[in-house]
Amino acid sequence: MNTTPRNPPPSAPRRRGVVGVLIHESRWLVIRRSRHVAAPRKLCFPGGGIEHGESEAEALVRELQEELGVRAEAQRQLWRSQTARGVDLAWWHARLLDPISAMAPNPAEVEEAFWMPPTEIRHLPELLDSNIEFLDAWTAGEFQLPDL
Known part of the structure; x- marks a missing residue:
């Protein structure tokens, strides 16, 4: 007996997120996630989920405002990846306006924010795997960052 429905329900839409790469004087912005969010106290680049009807660039600007209290501008998409949990990530270069x-981390989302050279970020033990993959792709030359 075949148990496959004739009209299977549509699969759930994939979750999508955006990640911001902000660079100042050769240092990249890293945040420590708060205790109150997924992956508590892990280190990563700022970002978050893309809401329905929102573009990647709009989501990044909103997330930077929510997490860090700053206005920013999404410059260009750098790379794409998928997390082990199936979240499609768009990695964008952004600049602070x-x-x-003026940066004031929202304690509900971000415990602290700091600037580090990318070569040091890669070796942080608390760094999220998706961020390690991004840094490895950059090191391998899969994409270029703009001249800063």
């Missing part, structure tokens, strides 16, 4: 001193 506000001074760095």
Whole structure:
């Protein structure tokens, strides 16, 4: 007996996220996630989920405002990946429109934010796997960052 329905239900839409790569004086912005979010206290680049009807660039600008209290501009998409949990990630280069001193991490989402050279970020033990993959792809030359 065949148990496959004739009209199977549509699969759930894939979850999508956006990640911001912000660079200042050869240092990249890294955040420590708060205790109150998924992957608590892990290190990563800022970003989050893309809401229905929102573009990747719009989501990135919104996430940077929510997480860090700063206005930013999405510059260009750098890379794409998929997490082990099936989330499709779009990695974007962005720039702050506000001074760095205006950055005020939202404690509900971000415990701390700091700037580091990318070569040091790669070896942080608390770094999310997706961020390691991104840094490895960059090191392998899969994409280029703009001249800064």
